[in-house]
Amino acid sequence: MSARTAGRARPLRALFRKELQVLFGSPVAYMTLTFVGLVTALLFFDHLRVYNQVLFVYTSNAMRGFEAGTIPDHVNLRDQVFVPLMETLAITLIGIVPLVTMRVFAEERSRGTDELLLTSRLSPNDIVFAKFTATYLFVAVLLAVSFVYPATSVVRAGLGLEHLGAVYLGLLAVAVGIASIGLACSAFTGSQLIAAISAYAIAFVMYDFGWASPFVGPDLGEVLARLSFHARFSTFSEGLVVPADAIYFLGVAAVCIAITRGSLDFVRVR
Amino acid sequence: MRELALSGAIAIGFALVSYYATRGPSGGELGWYGWANLVYGVAALVIAAAFASRRARGFGSPAARRVLLPRLLWIIAVVVVAVGLENLAVRFGGRLDWTTDARFELSPATLAACDALPGPARVAHFAEGNDPRSRRTRYLLQTFEGLGCFEVRERDVDSAHEELDWYGVTTPDSVVVELGDYFELVERATEGSLLEALLRLSGNPEKTLYVAIGEGEGDLRDSGPNGYSGLREALAGEGYVLKSLVTLAAREVPDDADALLVIAPQRPLHADAQASIQRYVERGGRLVALLEPGLDSGLAPLLAEFGIDVSPGLVVDGRFADLEGTARGTGLLVSAYANHAITQGLKARHMSFFPGVRSVLAARKPQPEDRLGPVVFSSREAWESTDIEPARRGIEPRRNDEPLSRFSIAAAGQYPRGSAEGRLVVFGDAEFASNRWLRALYNVDLILNSIHWAAERETAITLRPKVLTPDHAPLPPQTTLQMLYGVGLMVPEFLLIAGAIVWVRRRSG
Incomplete structure (x- = not known):
């Protein structure tokens, strides 16, 4: 490692550590983690209860589902409980992730510490890199917390680990996409509220362009469908890992990183 | 203007909330509420953007342009590269199927x-x-x-x-x-x-398969778990016209028979029927026999004439528990296949299930040019028991001092006689092809490929799509509750406690 690289690596590590400390040292972060974990657990338990009731009806004396083999294929833990829950969780991320990302840049700006940071030994690229990486790490922990209970149950019920892996990868990709949007929004304002609301608005729009189908023709509709987070996530939730979908989410992240980096120049000019 | 932009963004957000809230299988609805919010939101954002653009004139200075223009070009370049890579990935296709049953990989x-x-x-x-x-x-x-x-x-x-x-x-x-x-x-x-x-749609060339009836054989019309209607449908799907042959009444197996299928006769076939089957094979006919352990089909002497010995005992492998209701050790999961046209494509990872099977040995060649061989084997840790009746009642057969060894449980033979060639395939079990077990593992492939081989349709031998029936089993309420308490609630609880500690320390620190 050259002296110059080493000279930059230390403050970069320090900034990364500081970002993690801020994220994990804030009660809001724990509240967010608790909220996601609790909501997922309760929703999962409720789905499970309803599924068991449906199964009870099919296996009751009148229908004798197990004996007669008349339980429809779609009445199973994967299709009735796990996949719907994961789709709900993907939407829930829109409500949660902007709460995590809103302060990352906006707080620095409102306190005036962004200029201090820009004059440090760190380049703007380093600052963007450290903040994005720390946020992505927090988002991964957030998902792990929400995933552990449904995954434990569903593995016990026979859903393969690879399929679970695909679903988790999809959720992570969606979360990274939303987090990137949230961070880009946070970089343009000093108000955490504006950062959060604009992130909500953009993430909501991006999640599913189905709402736009009444206004656009089938061709544009197809283009918009390719831009939808939901359409991309649904392949993962079916157990398919498509490189194009992974590249799409990475592309969203890259564009947001580029925009965020641009915002630092924008501030300088202003 | 910020207030206007903010209210516009909120309005669009709520329009979308109304869409997502009503989202069903065929999409959501915007409704009057959604429309009103959408129209207001877009108008507010456009007005706010117009005002903001007036404020942005300061960015047009040469100094600002020098900084911002390269950055803008950089952002555009990132977008172009991202779109290009995504398009490239779409064009090259490729995807990983991580489903449990590999449902997107074609057989x-x-x-x-x-x-x-x-x-x-x-x-x-x-x-x-x-x-x-x-x-x-x-x-x-x-x-x-x-x-x-x-x-x-x-x-x-x-x-x-x-x-x-x-x-x-x-x-x-x-x-x-x-x-x-x-x-x-x-x-x-x-x-x-x-x-x-x-x-x-592609119209398979048809073959005629006669199915022996009259001595209590397996019923191809019976759709119950012990029936063979599934086999009938599978055969019809693969281009076979099925005809019944009442063995007692028929003097000869008809000439238009491409093969004869005998499924687990409950009583010994009449001597005339046995003789007609023997004549049929000798003049180039094809016989597929599925013989249940413990039942005397009367075919053993006939098969012995063709060099195939059928044992009266039951093959037991103590490694297997009481699988699917069979007595311990008698339900065999089999994954050892001989190198034969019938087993083409079947490897050690392709298991078949035999719920009670007898050994079938390709013992000797009746004539030097005949070709005989095993098709499927048990494991090397099997032994043979004569306790067939107790095993049927679910009682584990007792093992004496016989050494453990590997048994052939299906065999096949080719018998060239003049210009014709007779073919025989014998399985030591019939139940593996019943409705209950046909679609289990690779059973359907074994039986259909055997019939294809016998009927000289080797090109049709293949491995078929597998359907993994989703697990309908409920999680027992007690387990569900334990997991809710142990994982579902405990993890958030610990996190909240950690959050509370952080909050208190920050306030006091």
């Missing part, structure tokens, strides 16, 4: 059927918006399309009324496969059902 049978098509079949998928079942079907059809097997067009059930009437589609998520002037309607699209439709 050799489907690949062969696709290869045999003169051109891609036209396929219409009648789908309903975001219905998860339609989504799954779409991915499956894309797999076929990727191989050049199908040309798929998506149709919305809410708008394609004429086509729905024309094809007789009554349920969403139906698929119509068209080849030439004919079409097949598939209501529950799986790889198997699409393959069957393709085979029906």
Whole structure:
């Protein structure tokens, strides 16, 4: 490692550590983690209860589902409980992730510490890199917390680990996409509220362009469908890992990183 | 203006909330509330943007342009590269199937059927918006399309009324496969059902299979778990015309028989019937016999004439527990296959299940030019028991001092006689092909490939699509509650406690 690289690596590590400390040292972060974990657990338990009731009806004396083999294929833990829950969780991320990302840049700006940071030994690229990486790490922990209970149950019920892996990868990709949007929004304002609301608005729009189908023709509709987070996530939730979908989410992240980096120049000019 | 922009963004957000709230299988609805919010939101954002652009004039200075323009070009370049890479990935296709049952990987049978098509079949998928079942079907059809097997067009059930009437589609998520002037309607699209439709449309050359009846044999019309209606459907799907042969009444096996199938006779076949079957094989006929342990079919002497010895005992492998209701050790999971045309493609990872099987040994060649051999083996840790009746009642057979060894449980032979060649395939079990077990593991492949080989349709030998029946089993309430307490609630609780500690420390620190 050259002296110059080493000279930059230390403050970069320090900034990364500081970002993690801020994220994990804030009660809001724990509240967010608790909220996601609790909501997922309760929703999962409720789905499970309803599924068991449906199964009870099919296996009751009148229908004798197990004996007669008349339980429809779609009445199973994967299709009735796990996949719907994961789709709900993907939407829930829109409500949660902007709460995590809103302060990352906006707080620095409102306190005036962004200029201090820009004059440090760190380049703007380093600052963007450290903040994005720390946020992505927090988002991964957030998902792990929400995933552990449904995954434990569903593995016990026979859903393969690879399929679970695909679903988790999809959720992570969606979360990274939303987090990137949230961070880009946070970089343009000093108000955490504006950062959060604009992130909500953009993430909501991006999640599913189905709402736009009444206004656009089938061709544009197809283009918009390719831009939808939901359409991309649904392949993962079916157990398919498509490189194009992974590249799409990475592309969203890259564009947001580029925009965020641009915002630092924008501030300088202003 | 910020307030206006903010209220506009909130209004658009709530328009979308109303859309997502009403989102069903065929999409959501904007409704008057959603529309009003959308119109207001867009107008507010446009006005705010117009005012903001007036403020942005300061950015037009040469110094600002020098900084911002390269950055803008950089952002555009990132967008272009991202879009390019995504397009490239779409063009090259490729995807990883991480489903438990590998449901998006096509079986050799489907690949062969696709290869045999003169051109891609036209396929219409009648789908309903975001219905998860339609989504799954779409991915499956894309797999076929990727191989050049199908040309798929998506149709919305809410708008394609004429086509729905024309094809007789009554349920969403139906698929119509068209080849030439004919079409097949598939209501529950799986790889198997699409393959069957393709085979029906491409018109398999037919063979005639006679099925022996009259001595209590397995019933191909019986759709119960012990019946063989599944085998009948599978055979019909693979191009066999099935005819019954009353062995007691028939003096000879008819000449138009491409093969004769005998499934577990409960009583010994009459001596005349045995003689007619022997004459049939000697003049180049083909016999597939599925013999249940503990039942005397009367075929043993006949098979011995052709060098195949059928043991009266039951093959037991103590490594297997009481699988699927069988007595301990008598339900055999088998994965050792001989190198034979019948077992083409079957490897050690392709298991078959025999719920009670006797050994069948290719013992000797009646004539030097005959070719005999085993087809399927038990493991090397098996032994033979004569406690067949207790085993039927679920009692584990007792092992004496016989050494453990490997048993052949199916055998096949070819008997050239003049210009004709007789063929024999004998299994030491019939139940493995019953409705209850036919679709288990690779059972259907073993029995169908045996019949194909006997009827000299080696090109049809393949491995068929597998359907993993989803697990319907409920999680017991006690387990569910334990997991809710142990994982579902405890993890958030610990996190909240950690958050509270952080909060208190920050306040006091």
